[in-house]
Each structure stands twice: as structure tokens, then as C-alpha cells.
Amino acid sequence: MEIALFGNPNTGKTSLFNSLTGSYEYIGNWSGVTVEKKIGAFKQKAARLIDLPGIYSLNPLSKDEGVVTQFVLHESYDKILNIIDASQIERNLHLTLQLLELGKPIVIGVNMVDVASKRGIEVHTEKLEKILGIPVTSVIARSGKGCDVLAEMVTASSNVGSNKSLINYGKEIEETILHISQLVEEKTKISSRWLTLQLLEGNEYVKKYLNDLVGEEKINLIIEKVEQNIFQVSAKTVETFIYQTRREVITSIAEKVIVKRKDTHPPFSEKMDALVTNKWLGIPIFLSLMYVMFMLTFDWLGFPLSDLLDGFITGPLTNLIEGLLGLVGASKFIHAIVLDGIVAGVGGVLVFVPQIFILFFFISLLEDSGYMARVALVMDRMMELVGLNGKAFIPMMIGFGCNVPGVMAARTIETPKERLLTILLTPLMSCSARLPVYALFVGAFFVEHKAFIVLSLYVIGIIVALVVAKVFSKTLLNGETSLFVIELPPYRLPQFQTLWRSTWDKGKGFIRKAGTFIFAGSVLIWLLSYAGPAGVNVNMDDSFLAMIGGLFAPLFTPIGFGSWQAGASLLTGFLAKEAIISTMNIIYFVPDESSLQGLLATSYSPLAAYSFMLFILLYIPCLATVATIRKETASRKWTIISIVYAFVVAYVLCLLVYQVGKLLGFS
Amino acid sequence: MLVALKAGEKAVIKDISGANALVRRRLLDLGITEGSIVCIKCIMPFGGPVMLESCGQCVGIRRNEASCIEVEKG
Numbered sequence: 001m002e003i004a005l006f007g008n009p010n011t012g013k014t015s016l017f018n019s020l021t022g023s024y025e026y027i028g029n030w031s032g033v034t035v036e037k038k039i040g041a042f043k044q045k046a047a048r049l050i051d052l053p054g055i056y057s058l059n060p061l062s063k064d065e066g067v068v069t070q071f072v073l074h075e076s077y078d079k080i081l082n083i084i085d086a087s088q089i090e091r092n093l094h095l096t097l098q099l100l101e102l103g104k105p106i107v108i109g110v111n112m113v114d115v116a117s118k119r120g121i122e123v124h125t126e127k128l129e130k131i132l133g134i135p136v137t138s139v140i141a142r143s144g145k146g147c148d149v150l151a152e153m154v155t156a157s158s159n160v161g162s163n164k165s166l167i168n169y170g171k172e173i174e175e176t177i178l179h180i181s182q183l184v185e186e187k188t189k190i191s192s193r194w195l196t197l198q199l200l201e202g203n204e205y206v207k208k209y210l211n212d213l214v215g216e217e218k219i220n221l222i223i224e225k226v227e228q229n230i231f232q233v234s235a236k237t238v239e240t241f242i243y244q245t246r247r248e249v250i251t252s253i254a255e256k257v258i259v260k261r262k263d264t265h266p267p268f269s270e271k272m273d274a275l276v277t278n279k280w281l282g283i284p285i286f287l288s289l290m291y292v293m294f295m296l297t298f299d300w301l302g303f304p305l306s307d308l309l310d311g312f313i314t315g316p317l318t319n320l321i322e323g324l325l326g327l328v329g330a331s332k333f334i335h336a337i338v339l340d341g342i343v344a345g346v347g348g349v350l351v352f353v354p355q356i357f358i359l360f361f362f363i364s365l366l367e368d369s370g371y372m373a374r375v376a377l378v379m380d381r382m383m384e385l386v387g388l389n390g391k392a393f394i395p396m397m398i399g400f401g402c403n404v405p406g407v408m409a410a411r412t413i414e415t416p417k418e419r420l421l422t423i424l425l426t427p428l429m430s431c432s433a434r435l436p437v438y439a440l441f442v443g444a445f446f447v448e449h450k451a452f453i454v455l456s457l458y459v460i461g462i463i464v465a466l467v468v469a470k471v472f473s474k475t476l477l478n479g480e481t482s483l484f485v486i487e488l489p490p491y492r493l494p495q496f497q498t499l500w501r502s503t504w505d506k507g508k509g510f511i512r513k514a515g516t517f518i519f520a521g522s523v524l525i526w527l528l529s530y531a532g533p534a535g536v537n538v539n540m541d542d543s544f545l546a547m548i549g550g551l552f553a554p555l556f557t558p559i560g561f562g563s564w565q566a567g568a569s570l571l572t573g574f575l576a577k578e579a580i581i582s583t584m585n586i587i588y589f590v591p592d593e594s595s596l597q598g599l600l601a602t603s604y605s606p607l608a609a610y611s612f613m614l615f616i617l618l619y620i621p622c623l624a625t626v627a628t629i630r631k632e633t634a635s636r637k638w639t640i641i642s643i644v645y646a647f648v649v650a651y652v653l654c655l656l657v658y659q660v661g662k663l664l665g666f667s
Numbered sequence: 668m669l670v671a672l673k674a675g676e677k678a679v680i681k682d683i684s685g686a687n688a689l690v691r692r693r694l695l696d697l698g699i700t701e702g703s704i705v706c707i708k709c710i711m712p713f714g715g716p717v718m719l720e721s722c723g724q725c726v727g728i729r730r731n732e733a734s735c736i737e738v739e740k741g
Contacts, residue, residue, distance in 0.1 A: 088722070277709050
């Protein structure tokens, strides 16, 4: 049995999903973190739950919400699980009424009854059940309370759709429903009542669907006729008419099922908001939080941990592997490929796992707590100046973790122009895979100012993104106006378990990549460095790798790092940014991180090192990001633009930094 | 106009038809429309957005949109 999970944004849909299915999915507290359709299996039942993006209505505004409408129109599912926020019953019921119009079996979970109760709102679920004619139960998804009962209800096979007709939309619309049901008879399994109402509300996806079924002309005629008649009777547009009809019904339901007490304590959220969205303190608070996050990641906590891990990998682990290889009598070649190729390449990347997990932990914390939406609000003014809106800041923040989900998160932006711009800019955000490169170089060249140097790179990424946004919105993407509306969900104290799972979910990709992609890449790079035109086991300067890297070296001389080694690592960096580190470890052929740093100090000046880091920050989105951009923009043109502009910007900026720096005597 | 209110002031929305259609739709999704009581929570500096509260939920909109929403102090 396939059960689809519908609900408004920030109603705890994803928490519920986790409680019910036991498997972990990404959780967030800002509108629309679930950008993809996700499926989980119920704990003990033979049923599957499909998680959908949060929506206010089945008539979509953004691409993200369109996913849900497309799902309803084109996918098959057996039952609907509708989760509603106990504190916001009236608003949530708009979606519920639309879902009921689908005529499918439906079960309702009233979530966060504890939060509502604190705010003085009690919901009588039995009454709601009676009025709607479908099973209703209360749950607290975050703690899992009531989830067993809900799971039982929703997986029970006997449920049918509600047979109550809750709303009468009046003669005009009811007749149109009949008319359309005759037209589409046998052609679709979807309720014609739902199709008609969505059509009249102006749902573009449904209109297209009906156009294909019965022909555009007929559909247009029907809409026109209803519009005229409704306007004559009520002087309203059809959309408003339907909305208000529903609202009247909802108000009468709400009166019966909700009891409000006098609110005694002011919600924690309001006190918090008075501080973090304070007129003057908002931006400084945000920046200080970012600073603490970076200090913890690079300096206070992450660095010592990475050092420990490095010590373990290069010490006991390498000795162990060496011993084992000796024991089985491995040949010299195997010895070299394992220790100089795989251990150096994969180990060099794994060393950064602690730092990356700390960063992901903070990003999860920002998402889960509800602070992300506030950041969007605080940043809107600045983003407006460059032709974007504050919401674009959220994909960018997620991009700090990994650019791929960042690019996908741009779906929540309503206007196509701003969405495209955000997709193009997100790769400029310094993702966690770039972090090992910085960590290595700051460790070698800027020991005193580690966090500051790295922070400067992140900030440059943001500044370049803003400048590029301004340029693009004035040139290639001129026209459309920029808009901004954002719901600010109440703050929620994230649970440690949820945070840890969210962190692990994001971080495991990094480890998996190290075990597969980086592993294979390391072997290949090592082989390329081992063999040359003259045969095998050549001096590395005469290897194939040196030849390939050497092709690019002259290009990079003006920006400070014209060695074949740099050229070769940048080439592998396109596949995955952390591959730069594996490649360097293999090329410089050193046992551990600290001796690599020592060696780097002889081949780079500090200025060249900074230029190199800057180049890596900007030069090209990695392969996975390029593929995602292609998918999300559905345009080869914009994919190519995203690659080319990044390279040009990186080159020009590094040239500027390196040449001006040299003039100022920094090298 | 909504934009003329100071932080902490309450008002009833009289006419929202002047605002951008997309913004209007989104506010409607959140249950904010003619007749809703809104309270200004805070106003961001340098012409930044305003934060409204209505029926226990908070929404951020830009000042130029807020200047298209007609309200009556209550």
C-alpha cells in the first residue's frame, strides 16, 4: 500500500515521516526543505509512506509545490495521510478540504498538540472526525507520542474516502463539475470534482491536464462561462468565490472543534525574535554565529580532531597495513599502490571527516531551529539590491554544506528568474569538499590566522555571488520583478537525535565518496604518476600525470601556481573538490599531512597559496553540481554559462590578487 | 497603509488588492486577507522588510508590498 503524506510547511511532516517509518529523512524547519519525493517503509506494516514537499494549497505557486500537484495528477497512491498543525487548524483545513475533494481514503494526524496547548488552544479530534467523516487522531511527531495509533489507523485496509459532502459551491460550480465529469468520464481516475475546482481556481497543471484530455477550446469555454456567471451573481472572481466558500465552512468547523483559553505565557518564539530579528542586532548576531561556527569547525574543535585522526591514519593504521602486506608477501608494486596510492589518497580525504561533520552539524542546527527563515528576512534588503530576495540566501547557506542540495533548494523560490539566478550562484558557496584544501593550505601557510583566512574565502564567495547576481540581473536576466514573502515558523528546540541523524545523513555522502570515487580516482592518479612514456616506475616528473598537468601549467603561471602538480590536481578537482587533496598527497608522495604541508611551503609562496585557494573556491562547480544544474535548469545554455562564468571570474580575481599582491610585496 | 504602522501596532486589513498577485496569494495561503488583524513585529533597517504577525503566525514581506496594503487601526 502506498500512502502519500500531505501537509502545510512547518507542520512537522518530516518528523512524522521519521517517527512512522523509522528510517531517517532530511528534516528542516524552513518552508520547503523536502525538495524531493522520498519514500520510507512503515516499521512493521507492509506499507510505504511517500513524503511530499510542504504546501498550503494544491494550486501551486513555486516549482517546489508543483511537485505535489504533479504527483497527484500522474502518480498512483492508495491513501492520503494529512498532517495538520494543531495551532493553525483554520489555515491547514484549506488543504484538507482540497484533499477531501480528491475522494481518496484519507487519515488526519493533528500534530504538535503540546505546542498548541501551551498557547491555549485545544483541539477536539473526535468532533473533527465526526464532521469530516474520516479518521482523525492527535500526535506529537517530535516525541513520537501517538504515532503508533496513527500508523495503525493509516495502514488499516478498510478505510474508504469520506462520503460526506461538506461544501456546496453553489449551482453554477456544481453544474460545471457535473459537466466536466461527463467530459472526462472513463478518461481519468482522478475525481472530477477536484479537477474542476482546481481548474476554476487557476491551477495551471490541472488546466494542462484537462486540455490534454478534452481539448483546450472546450476547457477555455467552460472557464469563461463560469467566470461570467459567478461575477454576475457575486461580483467576485471564481478563485475568490471558491476560497471564501471554503473559508465559511472552515470557520464553522473551527468553532466546533477548537477551544481557546486565555493565553497566559508569551511564546518563547516572540522573545527570541525580538532579539535575532532586531533592527540593529539582526545582522551582527548572524555574523557572530557564523564566526563561532567557523572557529569551532577550523580552530577550536575541528582542527585538533583532524590532527588526531591524521596521526592515527599515518601512524598505527599505515603500520598495520604495511605489516599485513608484508605478511601476505605482497609485491613491491602492490605495496606502492596501496600505501602511496590508496592510503595517501583516501586517507588524506578522510582526515577531514571531523571538520566536515562539525560544519554539517551547524547547518542542521540552523535549519531545524527555524533560524534559517529569520536569516532570509534579515538578509532580504541586501539581496534585493542585487535583484534577488532573502529566500535565495537559504540555498546558499545549504550550499556551504554541499552545492548539490543547495541548487535543489532553489526550487522554493517562486519567481523563475530569481530561481535561475540562485542556481547559478549557489556553486560559488564554498562547500565542505573544498574545506580540506583550505585546511591543508592554512595549516601550511597561515597557522596564526587559520579561521580568519578561511572565513575570508567564504566571504569572498558570497561577495562574488552578489556581484555576479547584480550583473546577471541587469543583463541576461533583465525584466521580471523580484518578490519576497516568507513564513517565519516558530522556533523549535532541535532534538539531539534528530540533529545527529541529519548531520550523519549529510556527512555520510562524503565518506561514501571517499570509499568509492576518491578510492578509484586515487588508484588511477597513482597509476598515471607511476607510468610514463618511458615505461613504469618512472621519475614522477616524466610520468603521464606530469604531462597532462603540464599542459595546463602555463595557463596558471600568471596567477601564481604554474606547476604541473597544480594543473593535475585542478583537473581532478572537477570530478570532486576533495580529489584535489588526494591528488596532492599522491603527487608529493609524503606519508602524512604535516610533511605535505612542509613540502608545499617550498613550492608555493603564501600569496600563491592564497591565490590557489581562491581559485579552488571559484573555478568550476564539481561534476555532481553541474549535473544537478543541468537537471534543475533543464537548459544546456545555462549549464555552460554556469561553468564558463565561474572559470572566468576565478581567473580574473586570482590574477588580480596575485599580481597586485606581488606589487605590494606580499609574496 | 500597513507601512505607516509602527512596530507593535495592530490594525485590520481593509484592502489588499493593490499588492502583487503572487504576494497576495501567498498571504492568502497563510490566512492573511481582508479582515485579518495584523500586528507589526519589527521593521528591518535601510528599507528592509517588515515582519507581521497574524493569528499566531509570523510573515515577512517587503516594505513596498506593505505600502500597497490598506489597513485601519483598531
